[in-house]
Amino acid sequence: xxxxxxxxxxxxxxxxxxxxxxASADTLxxxxxxxxxxxxxxxxxxxxxxxxxxxxxxxxxxxxxxxxPHTKPVRVSGGLKFTTLVAGLTYTCxxxxxxxxxxxxxxxxxxxxxxTVKNSVTPVRVATDIKFxxxxxxxxxxxxxxxxxxxxxxxxxxxxxxxxxxxxxDTAAPCCSRMPKPIRTELRFRTVIAGGIxxxxxxxxxxxxxxxxxxxxxxxxxxxxAANKSADKTVPTAVxxxxxxxxxxxxxxxxxxxxTGTAFCWGAAGVHGVLGSGNTIEADxxxxxxxxxxxxxxxxxxxxxxxxxALTRDGVAYxxxxxxxxxxxxxxxxxxxxxxxxxxxxxxxxxxxxxxxxVAKPGxxxxxxxxxxxTTDAGVLCWGDNRHxxxxxxxxxxxxxxxxxSDPTEILR
Numbered sequence: 001x002x003x004x005x006x007x008x009x010x011x012x013x014x015x016x017x018x019x020x021x022x023a024s025a026d027t028l029x030x031x032x033x034x035x036x037x038x039x040x041x042x043x044x045x046x047x048x049x050x051x052x053x054x055x056x057x058x059x060x061x062x063x064x065x066x067x068x069p070h071t072k073p074v075r076v077s078g079g080l081k082f083t084t085l086v087a088g089l090t091y092t093c094x095x096x097x098x099x100x101x102x103x104x105x106x107x108x109x110x111x112x113x114x115x116t117v118k119n120s121v122t123p124v125r126v127a128t129d130i131k132f133x134x135x136x137x138x139x140x141x142x143x144x145x146x147x148x149x150x151x152x153x154x155x156x157x158x159x160x161x162x163x164x165x166x167x168x169x170d171t172a173a174p175c176c177s178r179m180p181k182p183i184r185t186e187l188r189f190r191t192v193i194a195g196g197i198x199x200x201x202x203x204x205x206x207x208x209x210x211x212x213x214x215x216x217x218x219x220x221x222x223x224x225x226a227a228n229k230s231a232d233k234t235v236p237t238a239v240x241x242x243x244x245x246x247x248x249x250x251x252x253x254x255x256x257x258x259x260t261g262t263a264f265c266w267g268a269a270g271v272h273g274v275l276g277s278g279n280t281i282e283a284d285x286x287x288x289x290x291x292x293x294x295x296x297x298x299x300x301x302x303x304x305x306x307x308x309x310a311l312t313r314d315g316v317a318y319x320x321x322x323x324x325x326x327x328x329x330x331x332x333x334x335x336x337x338x339x340x341x342x343x344x345x346x347x348x349x350x351x352x353x354x355x356x357x358x359v360a361k362p363g364x365x366x367x368x369x370x371x372x373x374x375t376t377d378a379g380v381l382c383w384g385d386n387r388h389x390x391x392x393x394x395x396x397x398x399x400x401x402x403x404x405x406s407d408p409t410e411i412l413r
Contacts, residue, residue, distance in 0.1 A: 028408060029378035035304075035354025036087035038388040040372050042073070042380050042405075047081030049094055050074065050408050053390035057090045058121030059105030065121050069396050071389035073408040076104075077122045088137030088194070089356065094123065099131030099147055109140035109156035110170075110178040117173055126154075127179045138194025138250070143201070144180070149188035151201055151236075152180040159197040160234030161212035167234060185209075185236045195250030201236060206244030206259050209236035217287030218254050218267035226287035239266075240288040249303040252357070256289065261297040263310055264289035272322035273337025274306050293338040294318065304353030307369045310339065315347030317373055326400035327355065327369035327384030333400065342373075343401045346381065350374040354390060373402070380405045 028050075033042040039053030039060060050073040051060040058065040061076035080102060082094035091105030091112060102123035103112040110117050113126035126144075130152065134145040141155030141162060153162040156176045160167045165184040169176040183192070183201075187209065192201035198212030198219060210219040211233040217226035220239035225231055239248070239256075243264065248256035253267040253274050265275040266289045273279065276292035292310075296318075300311040307321030307328060318339035319328040326333055329342035355369030370384030370391060381402035382391035389396055392405035 030374050030380050031378070032085060032350045033352045033372045033374050033380055034085055034087040034092075035352040035370065035372055035390070036092065037089045037354065037356035038390050039087065039090075039092075040352070040354060040370075040382065040390050040392060041076075041085055041087055041092055042372070042374065043082055043085040043094075045378070047083065047097075049076040049080075049082055049085050051076060051092060052392035052405070054090075054388035057106035057119050059087070059091050061092060061104040061121070061123055063121050065119065069387070069389035071392065071394050071396060072406040073392050075408065078102075080123055084135055086135055086137055087352075087354070088142065089139040089196075091137060093135050093137045093142060095132060095135050099133065101126040101132050101135055101144060103137070103142065110173060110176040111137065111140055111142050111155035113142060113154040113179055115178050117176070117178065130180060134191050136191065136193030138199070139196040141176070141194045141199070143192040143194045143199050145189045145192050149190070149204060151183035151185070151187070151189045151192040153183060153192070153194065153199060154178065154180045155194070159213040160232040161194065161197055161199050163199060163211045163234065163236055165234050167232065183236065184234075187236060191247055193249050195254070196252065198250050198254075200239075200248040200250045200254060202245045202248055202256075206246070208239040208243070208245045208248045208256055210239055210248070210250065210254065211236050216268040217285035218250060218252075220254060220266045220287065220289055223287045226285045243289060247301065249301070251303045252305040253303065253308070255292075255301055255303045255308050257298060257301045257310075261299065261313070263292035263294060263298055263301050265292055265308065266290060272306050272335045274308060274321035276308060276320040276337070276339055278338050292320070300351060302351050302353045302371075304369050304371070305355050305357055306367050307353055307355070307371070309342075309351050309353050309371055311348050311351050315349060315376055317342040317344070317348050317351055319353070319371060322367060322369060325368050325370065325385035325398050327353070327371050329371060329383040329400070329402055331400050342383070344381065346402070347376045348373040349376055355385060
């Protein structure tokens with residue numbers, strides 16, 4: 001018998017048997033998944049966070065930053081136990097059981113909230129004693145809700161996306177606010193989620209509010225606001241209509257799940273059918289909520305930059321919008337102006353849409369997208385763009401249908 005690190009080599013006659021020792025015999029059971037621009041993360045039922053994909057800003061939280069695709073899940077450093085894990089565009093945030101928030105990755109606009117504008121390759125605590133119950137990172141700013149339902153935001157504020165009544169930043173960092181600031185409103189919130197240059201929240205009575213840039217109607221506050229691109233809203237403004245929502249998530253477009261399990265979207269022109277209303281090409285903007293063309297009772301909706309997905313009450317996954325990289329998971333690369341069922345018999349308990357766009361020059365926009373979901377048996381499947389390893393399956397090849405992530409506990413790579 002010979003030990004090699006955590007491996008034991010036992011020779012029986014002429015046969016050598018390699019046994020893994022010291023490793024957990026338990027299979028990891030995931031409970032939620034989240035997706036950024038090029039990275040994904042998932043949380044286990046024990047509160048352990050794993051991430052994979054791009055890591056140029058340290059968004060994987062594994063103690064380093066590099067330009068190498070991380071095609072298999074890696075454990076987030078620090079040994080923290082999280083109850084919530086949510087990816088921003090190029091950073092990630094997690095919330096612990098006691099309501100503390102930690103973030104890691106890109107911090108050029110102070111989106112990590114640690115009082116600096118320096119990237120972090122490991123989790124750093126948001127610089128406040130406030131205890132939170134919900135967290136919503138975005139592109140260059142982050143929002144959260146305290147235990148007493150007060151909304152807070154920090155990070156970039158050039159379009160008033162922090163909701164604090166102005167477009168200013170700190171004296172030492174005019175771009176942004178380096179620590180949490182309370183949203184300027186008497187409203188109390190269930191959720192507040194940051195988008196790119198806007199934010200949205202759902203009040204305790206279920207009404208939706210958005211603020212920041214009204215471009216392409218992303219605030220849902222009507223045609224007049226959407227037509228005036230300089231009419232930034234620096235405080236929460238009611239979304240048009242009498243709908244009540246459970247959640248509202250802003251990205252390049254904005255979608256919400258109503259209290260009755262119906263999906264509504266608004267904002268960016270639906271050239272890929274991203275609003276799910278049945279039209280391949282929308283008007284220049286859709287400034288008020290339109291119903292997603294789907295009759296099923298939904299329990300979850302996730303919003304990507306150019307595609308969106310939802311889960312029915314019984315865990316069936318549907319996606320719609322752009323499908324250039326197979327991010328809809330239906331086995332094709334055809335866009336879908338209405339929800340299309342993901343090509344798998346597996347059922348899901350959580351789903352997350354990721355991706356981004358690169359504007360090389362006016363009129364030249366490169367987009368990409370991917371999706372991940374947690375199955376009812378606590379595994380993770382992903383599909384779509386995989387250039388940076390965001391699917392976590394050990395490769396950089398895209399997948400038009402769901403593929404399982406690699407086992408993070410596997411010793412031999």
